[in-house]
Amino acid sequence: MSIQRLGYMGFEVADVPAWRSFMTGKLGAMESSSSETEAKFRLDSRAWRLSVSKGHTDDYLFAGYEVDSEKGLQAVKESLEARGVAVKVEGPELTAKRGVLGLISCADPFGNRVEVYYGGTELFEQPFASPAGVSGFQTGDQGIGHYVLNVEDVDAALAFYTGALGFQLADIIDWKINEDLKVTVYFLYCNGRHHTFAFGKLPVPKKLHHFMLQAKEMDDVGLAYDKFDADRSIVMTLGRHTNDHMVSFYGATPSGFAVEYGWGARDVSAGWSVVRYDRISIWGHKFQAPA
Numbered sequence: 001m002s003i004q005r006l007g008y009m010g011f012e013v014a015d016v017p018a019w020r021s022f023m024t025g026k027l028g029a030m031e032s033s034s035s036e037t038e039a040k041f042r043l044d045s046r047a048w049r050l051s052v053s054k055g056h057t058d059d060y061l062f063a064g065y066e067v068d069s070e071k072g073l074q075a076v077k078e079s080l081e082a083r084g085v086a087v088k089v090e091g092p093e094l095t096a097k098r099g100v101l102g103l104i105s106c107a108d109p110f111g112n113r114v115e116v117y118y119g120g121t122e123l124f125e126q127p128f129a130s131p132a133g134v135s136g137f138q139t140g141d142q143g144i145g146h147y148v149l150n151v152e153d154v155d156a157a158l159a160f161y162t163g164a165l166g167f168q169l170a171d172i173i174d175w176k177i178n179e180d181l182k183v184t185v186y187f188l189y190c191n192g193r194h195h196t197f198a199f200g201k202l203p204v205p206k207k208l209h210h211f212m213l214q215a216k217e218m219d220d221v222g223l224a225y226d227k228f229d230a231d232r233s234i235v236m237t238l239g240r241h242t243n244d245h246m247v248s249f250y251g252a253t254p255s256g257f258a259v260e261y262g263w264g265a266r267d268v269s270a271g272w273s274v275v276r277y278d279r280i281s282i283w284g285h286k287f288q289a290p291a
């Protein structure tokens, strides 16, 4: 039994108020709670999907992977422990804070916090309504999206995420960032979403390269693009990726790492065959220096 989908994510951010207006105004997420030190946001019927906590790193804080039952959680715990990973069973305080029935946590080989849970909170009685008019986000069985981490050791990352957590490799891209720099990025899936987690030894100062949200309509992407373009915070222009066929752009967040905002990805299905690519995009995705 492996993890089934990305259910939530947390970032540590220096400027919580800036993130509140960024999440709601630019990305179209719905704020569910906020204080001076933390804010949570909805993307669908769940009580929350993204959180920002005040701190100095402006980086990845945790990823929360969902399983469907207590039995599934126990199986992931045993899989981690069988590979020598120290697992903490979280108590009532954190499970209540996350709004879940059962929660374990561990660290990946680089000290990045990984949480696994079952029993998230549904709020069907308070329908999701995007404050920016976004038609909705592709979540459900595919989870909330994907994220890409900068790691020191790709072999250790592959061993942990495929071995202990049960991801499968979808493909790799030998990404020629410029004439002198080529980086191999590994794309992993745990459900129909082409990749939920990807990693590489990336030339960025942070652990988190970007996170991705998938909108339901292409117009959601276009309308968001105009907002990022208006304050010159586009990082990569509109383009379509070679591997997941996502049409997306990349924008700057208030913390320096990027957000990918996309639509129209293809899914992995039974019989998926691992391949490699020489380019990240079929067209577009040109770097642009933010203002």
Ligand SMILES: [Fe+2]
Binding pocket: 146, 148, 210, 211, 212, 260
């Ligand atoms: Fe991405």
